[in-house]
Structures are given as C-alpha cells and as structure tokens.
Amino acid sequence: MLENFNARVLLDPNEVPKEWINILPDLPSPITPLINPMDGKPAPPELAFAIFPKECVLQEVSQDNTISIPKELREIYATTYRPTPLHRAVRLEKMLGINDGRIKIFFKNESVSPTGSHKPNTALAQAYYAGIQGIEELVTETGAGQWGSALSYGCNIYGLKCTVYMVRASFIQKPGRKILMRAYNAAIHASPSKHTDAGRTFYDINPDHPGSLGIAISEAVEHSLRSDKIRYSLGSVVNFVLLHQTIIGQETKVQLKKIGLEPDILIGCMGGGSNFGGFAIPFVKDKLQGKCPDLEIIGVEPRACPSVCKGEYRWDFGDTAKKAPILKMYTLGHTFIPSPIHAGGLRYHGMAPIISILSNNNIISTSMLHQTEIIEAGLKFAQTEGILPAPETAHAVKEAINQALKAKENNEKKVIVFNFSGHGFFDLLAYKEFMSGKLEDYELPKEDIKKALASPDMPIIDENQF
Amino acid sequence: MLENFNARVLLDPNEVPKEWINILPDLPSPITPLINPMDGKPAPPELAFAIFPKECVLQEVSQDNTISIPKELREIYATTYRPTPLHRAVRLEKMLGINDGRIKIFFKNESVSPTGSHKPNTALAQAYYAGIQGIEELVTETGAGQWGSALSYGCNIYGLKCTVYMVRASFIQKPGRKILMRAYNAAIHASPSKHTDAGRTFYDINPDHPGSLGIAISEAVEHSLRSDKIRYSLGSVVNFVLLHQTIIGQETKVQLKKIGLEPDILIGCMGGGSNFGGFAIPFVKDKLQGKCPDLEIIGVEPRACPSVCKGEYRWDFGDTAKKAPILKMYTLGHTFIPSPIHAGGLRYHGMAPIISILSNNNIISTSMLHQTEIIEAGLKFAQTEGILPAPETAHAVKEAINQALKAKENNEKKVIVFNFSGHGFFDLLAYKEFMSGKLEDYELPKEDIKKALASPDMPIIDENQF
Numbered sequence A, B: 001m002l003e004n005f006n007a008r009v010l011l012d013p014n015e016v017p018k019e020w021i022n023i024l025p026d027l028p029s030p031i032t033p034l035i036n037p038m039d040g041k042p043a044p045p046e047l048a049f050a051i052f053p054k055e056c057v058l059q060e061v062s063q064d065n066t067i068s069i070p071k072e073l074r075e076i077y078a079t080t081y082r083p084t085p086l087h088r089a090v091r092l093e094k095m096l097g098i099n100d101g102r103i104k105i106f107f108k109n110e111s112v113s114p115t116g117s118h119k120p121n122t123a124l125a126q127a128y129y130a131g132i133q134g135i136e137e138l139v140t141e142t143g144a145g146q147w148g149s150a151l152s153y154g155c156n157i158y159g160l161k162c163t164v165y166m167v168r169a170s171f172i173q174k175p176g177r178k179i180l181m182r183a184y185n186a187a188i189h190a191s192p193s194k195h196t197d198a199g200r201t202f203y204d205i206n207p208d209h210p211g212s213l214g215i216a217i218s219e220a221v222e223h224s225l226r227s228d229k230i231r232y233s234l235g236s237v238v239n240f241v242l243l244h245q246t247i248i249g250q251e252t253k254v255q256l257k258k259i260g261l262e263p264d265i266l267i268g269c270m271g272g273g274s275n276f277g278g279f280a281i282p283f284v285k286d287k288l289q290g291k292c293p294d295l296e297i298i299g300v301e302p303r304a305c306p307s308v309c310k311g312e313y314r315w316d317f318g319d320t321a322k323k324a325p326i327l328k329m330y331t332l333g334h335t336f337i338p339s340p341i342h343a344g345g346l347r348y349h350g351m352a353p354i355i356s357i358l359s360n361n362n363i364i365s366t367s368m369l370h371q372t373e374i375i376e377a378g379l380k381f382a383q384t385e386g387i388l389p390a391p392e393t394a395h396a397v398k399e400a401i402n403q404a405l406k407a408k409e410n411n412e413k414k415v416i417v418f419n420f421s422g423h424g425f426f427d428l429l430a431y432k433e434f435m436s437g438k439l440e441d442y443e444l445p446k447e448d449i450k451k452a453l454a455s456p457d458m459p460i461i462d463e464n465q466f
Helices: A045-051 A054-061 A071-080 A090-095 A120-132 A146-157 A168-173 A175-183 A197-203 A213-224 A239-258 A274-288 A353-360 A371-385 A391-409 A428-435 A446-454 B045-051 B054-061 B071-080 B090-095 B120-133 B146-157 B168-173 B175-183 B197-203 B213-224 B239-258 B274-288 B353-360 B371-385 B391-409 B428-435 B446-454
Strands: A019-021 A066-068 A086-088 A103-109 A137-142 A161-167 A187-191 A230-232 A265-269 A296-302 A312-317 A326-331 A365-369 A414-420 B019-021 B066-068 B086-088 B103-109 B137-142 B161-167 B187-191 B230-232 B265-269 B296-302 B312-317 B326-331 B365-369 B414-420
Touching: A019 A239, A019 A274, A045 A054, A054 A120, A054 A239, A071 A120, A071 B086, A086 A239, A086 B071, A090 A103, A090 A371, A103 A239, A103 A391, A120 A137, A120 A146, A120 A239, A137 A146, A137 A213, A146 A161, A146 A175, A161 A168, A161 A175, A161 A213, A168 A175, A168 A187, A175 A187, A175 B371, A175 B428, A187 A213, A197 A213, A213 A230, A239 A274, A239 A353, A239 A414, A265 A274, A265 A391, A274 A296, A274 A353, A274 A414, A296 A353, A296 A391, A326 A353, A365 A391, A371 A391, A371 A428, A371 B175, A391 A414, A428 B175, B019 B239, B019 B274, B045 B054, B054 B120, B054 B239, B071 B120, B086 B239, B090 B103, B090 B371, B103 B239, B103 B391, B120 B137, B120 B146, B120 B239, B137 B146, B137 B213, B146 B161, B146 B175, B161 B168, B161 B175, B161 B213, B168 B175, B168 B187, B175 B187, B187 B213, B197 B213, B213 B230, B239 B274, B239 B353, B239 B414, B265 B274, B265 B391, B274 B296, B274 B353, B274 B414, B296 B353, B296 B391, B326 B353, B365 B391, B371 B391, B371 B428, B391 B414
Parallel strands: A103 A414, A137 A161, A137 A230, A161 A187, A265 A296, A265 A414, A296 A365, B103 B414, B137 B161, B137 B230, B161 B187, B265 B296, B265 B414, B296 B365
Antiparallel strands: A019 A066, A086 A103, A312 A326, B019 B066, B086 B103, B312 B326
8 A cells, every 4th residue: 555545534424423512611711601781690591592503502501421322413514524534745845854754744624615614614513503494584793704704605505594794895805705605595794784784884974894703603693583483603702612612523533543643733814713713622622631742733823813923811802893792802992993904814803702811821822823824825736736735724824834844943843733624716816816926914903902901892791690 | 224325235345347338339229430620531640639538439430349447447437436436315305205115216326526516437438548648738628617627636636737728707707716726726717709710700700608508628639739749628528428337337237236226218318418328328239239128218408409309410519610620429519609598518409419319219208397387396405415416417316206206106116317417516506597587588589490491500510431
C-alpha cells in the first residue's frame, strides 16, 4: 500500500456519530443563562420556547454529557454528505518545505456538504425539530450566506417555509448565494430591510446601509415573534448550535485514530464560534478531563472584528436592536458595525458563551489575521490542495500555515489539524480583488470598539440573581 | 443497520482503479484513425506527437484491453477526491412517488472533485504525462469552463503553464469560472480572440461573437503549434480522454456490486462524450461480451445541439477552422454554431468517435431535451438531494426522472443509475433566469444543420486508404 493512499481518511455512512457531545457539564466555570432583553432576568422557558424550537431550548441548558442524535437525522446526514473526509494536505506541506513527515497538516473537509459548509449540520437538526413540533416557518439572518443557504436547504428537506435576512454588504457581494437560497424555495430580504421595525430604524435613514449580523438578527427575531407557527433559527453562538456541530470533532477523532495519530494543534476560524466549537469541543472535553494537557486549540478571528482578541468578557445583547437574548460573552459591543470584509460570516460583535468561557479560562487560545494575508493563503491552498476556501475558512488555512512554519523553525514534530469549514465558490470577488491588487485590509477600529463598549446601552446584569 | 445508511456507497482511497478500460478492441466496428486536416490522410504519429502529449497519442490507438494507471496519478486521485460516492436519490424517489423500492435511482457523484466535475480525471492524467515528457505548457478550449478549470488545476499541480480559450458566450455568462482558472494560475482568452489567425477570422468581423467550441478548438490547436514545448489538451471527444474517464464507470460497478445490485438503465449527458463514455464504457464492454444484454444505456443531448440524434455519421473536422484532426463521427457540421444554451459544455457539433460507433451499432440509445425542462429538473434535484446540478448534468437528471416515471407507469422494476457529472455553483444564471420566467428554449435549428451538413467544406475521406 502506498503511504499517500492514507492521506484521505474516509468513514462509512454507518459511522455518523450516534450522539452529540455536550460540553456544558465539563466547563471550568458554569454556563450563564440566556437573559430576557426586556427585563434583564433569566429568560423563562416559555419565552425561549416562543423564539426557538422546543427541543433546541431543552438542549441549550442540558447538563447531560451526550445527547442522542435522532435516527432520522443520522439518516439524512448519512445519505447526503457525512461523515466528511479528513485530508492530509500533502501538497501544501511540500510547498511549505515541511515534507519530511515531522510536521503533518490535516484538514477536516466540511465543504463537501450540499451547500458547501458545515452549516447544514445544525440547519438540518433545527428544521427537523421544528418540523416534528408542527412549526411551519423558520426565519434567520445570514452574513456571507453560508448559513442562509444551509437553513434554506434544511427547511426545504423538511417542508418548512424559510425566510432569510441577509446582511446587505453580502447581499450585494455574493449574488450567487441568493440564487441558491431561492433554488431551495427560501424568501430573502437584504438587511436592514423595510420589513421590520428593527430594520426600518436603519433603512429609513440609509437604504444602502451595509448592515451587520447584529441588525439582521434583530430583524429575524422580530419576524419570528409574529406568529406561533414561526420560530427563529440561529446558525451560531448559542449552545445547542455548537452541540449539533460536535459531529465534526467526533469524526475527526475517529479518523485520526484510524491512522494512529493524535493532534498537537487544532485550528478553526471564529465568527460566532460554531465551526470552531463543533470541531474543538470533543477534544476540549478530553483536555478538561486531563487526557491531552498539551493540546493547543487556536481560534482565528479577523482583525476587522476580533471579538475575543480585542473585546471584553461581559454581558451584552446578541443583536443590535436589543431584541435577542442577552449573553455573557466576549463582545466588541452590540452597536459596533464591523468593516465590510469578505468573510461576512465572521462579522459578528460577540462570541459563543461556551467559547468565551473556554477562552477566559485559557483552555483555548486565539489569533487575529488580516484580509489580504488570509486570501493569499487561500490561493496557496487552492493551488496545492485544489479546493478554493471560503474567506472565513482561509483564516484557518493561514493560521495552519503559520503554525507549521513556526514548528519548522523550532525543529518540532507536530500534527496540525484544521477545520476546512467551507469552499469559496460563492466568494470569488475576494479572490478577484486580491489577484488584481485591489483587496484592502481594514485597520483595527479601536475607537469604534471603545465607543461601542462604553455605550450607556450596554446591559448590566445582576449575577447574584442566579 | 438502517436501510438508508446504505444509500451512499463509499469506496476506500485504496480502491481507486488500477487500470483504465480500453473499449477499442471490443468495438463492433473498428475505430477509424485521426485524419490530418492538411492532406486527408491518416495523421502520422509524428504529427500527432506534435499536437498531443506522446503517451496520450499511444493510448489513442492502443488495442490493449486495459492500460495501467501510473502510481503517481492514482495517488493524486486518492488524496484529493477519488473514489467518488455513489448515492441513492432517496428523496427524489419519494418526490416522484416511486418509494416502494421497485424503482431505484442512483447517481455517481463526480461533483466532489476540486473543480466540481469529472473533468480533472483526464486533466490530471494529461498534465502528468505532459510533465514527465518535459512539456512546459498545455493549451485548450473550454465551453462552460468545467474543462478549462480542470486543466488549469491539473497543470498547476504538475507545474505547467496553462492557456485557455473560453467560448465568449460562457466567458460572459460564467465569470466565476474565469476567477477560478486564474486562481490556478491559468491565462484565459475569450474566443474568438485576436490572439490567433483562427480567432481573428471571426473577431475582426464581430468582437462580440458568441463563439463555439469548434472555434475555440481551432484557436487552441493553432496556439499549441507555436513551440515544441507546448501541447494541445482536449477535454473530450478523443479516445484517450474517454479512456481516462473509465475510472467513473469502474468505481460505479464496484459500488453497485457492494450493495448487490445490477443496473437496468445507465444515463449520462453527452457533449463531446467524455463523461457519458467514461461512465458507460466499463458496462458497454460487458454488454459487448454478452454479459448484460438487456442493459439500456442512454446518452442525453440538448435539443439545441443534438449531434447524434439529428446529425449524420460521417467524416468531419473536429473544429470550425479545420486545424484539428478529421474524425469519423456523428456531426451537425463543423460550421454549425449552436444556440447559446447555458449547458455550454454540450455545445459541440460532433461526438466522440467511440460513442458514434456505439450509437451507430445500436449499443447505446439517445434522447434530446429542452433547456427549460432540464433546469426545472435540476431545481427538483436540488430541492430533494441538495446538490444544484450543472446545466449539462441536469440533462441526465431529467432523463433519469423520465425513465423512472415511465417504469412506474409500466409497473416495472428498475435500477436506474446516472452520472452526476458536475455541480452548478458556477452556472447560477441559468437557474436565476428559470426562476424569473426568463429562460428560453431554442427550437432545433433544422435549416442551419442542413446548411452546415451540405457545406462544400465538409471533408471527403477515402476509406479505402486504410
């Protein structure tokens, strides 16, 4: 057998994980509840049930170590794209001059899903749970469109209506995503829109407002409260979304074990934290249980929106118009509008509470990268491994390259594994601009962040109440 | 084990086929040689060697039953995307009301390659052979861009320069493909261009000429003859390309065997014939050897360019400007310019000589479909199986649906397998036009075909000379 035939590790459809891994019982500090934005108190279950599918709300607060994946869901995963392949980046290694086998780079390929990213993992789960509960419509926001197209796909599979509020900057930059969502029968509005009170606040002043994930969330939440047959669907940040994504890390563990390796460094990009969380959590659980104390886990943020790297760990609204729950998390402030980088999926002011706790306790580390360096790395990846990464994913690619070169310099032996969260077939403008020398970096908007964090609008929550 | 977990059949990277299947020794009538367009005589090997990589020329005329796939190539396939999955279209079956298991629809998913289609199968092989021969540049034509991006990718992997002449209609309709090709370091010209004599004939009269595969081939061949370090690369039609694609059909056979099934109907779309040929040939070989006399094999053509369905079986130039070899094949005449349908990869006036012989001997059958019906079927496929098909591939999807419904009406038991040759992420305009009611069908251009076939320009070859 040729060694390189081991460079792509597949699992059988029967090996789709049977359960999700819940990190809540292992966290070094307890998870904080979702706070009702209306009164600053923990949201009572009936309020959460009015916003999210019921089963997801129960998962949000579950203290079980694992949660069973329903048979019907495992079947959908297995018949469409899961388990996804784990590839050794043999040609990238060669280009970096690290092909003596001492430093190995692997990537978990989530781009093989029908919509091209890890997002269907939770979209299918949420649509499934909404469907069995009798919900008729799911509404959501989307940045780059990865999440919007995944939920459109998921809803279509389970016969639900889907409405998507898409951040206007991406709505304009990524017309392909709109067509794909329409192909899955979804309704799409550029956000801020005139369809909601939250949207009109911005739209009436400037109909060309570039928008932000924060505003789009406000619109989607408002829309979801119109009827008892509509629920809001989130593609990241909250616990149950990270839970659904843990199939990524579980499969990765099995795949590495199959070829007799253990990772030294895990890398993922972070916007709201779902692909990073889903990839890392099964390993984090081991680390928290003392099984792999030296494992480094790195979350990568864009320099234009470095929620963990430059934000504060505190209570904040999940959205701009203060309609979504208040969360304890790293945040740049809910009024902060990030620069219009191509990695639209990373333009979020906050970070998943789970990831925030892990970072605050130094279980994971973080880094920040500029737009041009990540797109340049994305091109190198395409030229070696063939697949063009989404700009979000390119952050992980670049960090993996940096870590490999560092290990080379230090003459270390390392197994580096990163999550290849999605392809960039709908994000070609970023590459076009880079290749024509027109892609720009955005300086860290220090003043904007300072202003947003100092806003009197920031919530103050009495933690003694729980 | 749940039955549906068998609905996606994977093979291990080690199961990448070890050899290509050569159909030439089994053909019911002998393959005809490539004819030199300059003198109407069989092209001497030295002329063919000046155009194509040497190893490919040898494969073009080989009478061996199988040809070994070099280890390095198998390794590239195995570490990137092969073997590709075979999926049961469970949700499409359900939508068609045929979910009692008597009629089963499967598709071989070639869309998982880095560039999204089956084309890298031969692109990698040709670039590999060119590289070991010391060739520095490959030049080619492309319609929709599937082939151009595959060759750009292949050349980049093996460190060769790549130049692509892209049919202008597609160059305008599919800007994404251009960016992808540039990402792989290729140079791209809209065809007809001002860079070649063949292109200028059309360009000087009309710089907005929509072009055709025939014209683009002329330009590429002319370009390739400029230096001994440049060769021409073809993505379809000739024997060695179909040979390289036989890994598709071989894997499909192994996958069906794994789940204990034999196909009743095989379906593929046909432009030049490479995906259809590669998918069908391993089964055709069995059929010609009497092993599966009842197996139906259907090639699907667009109504706007039905080379086999409405063409004549005769000698014709492979290209418009009469620079490429003359082939015996089904043809609509090399001066025929097809209507600008979105399935740019099917806009070719001729058909692979191998497929032409099989059709002329009734080993395979053919059908013709309109643009709107195939895009409508493509949407249904996306809404059930998740993956948006390329317009070319949507021809196979629609025919599979037609065959399934016919079997249902006749209360027959059928295993229908089609080749899902590529995804449509770069072909969204076709879907956008369909969804806004703007997509048009083109009537069969009977007069144009009649005129092209009656042209005094059509070659007459004396078959007694060989």
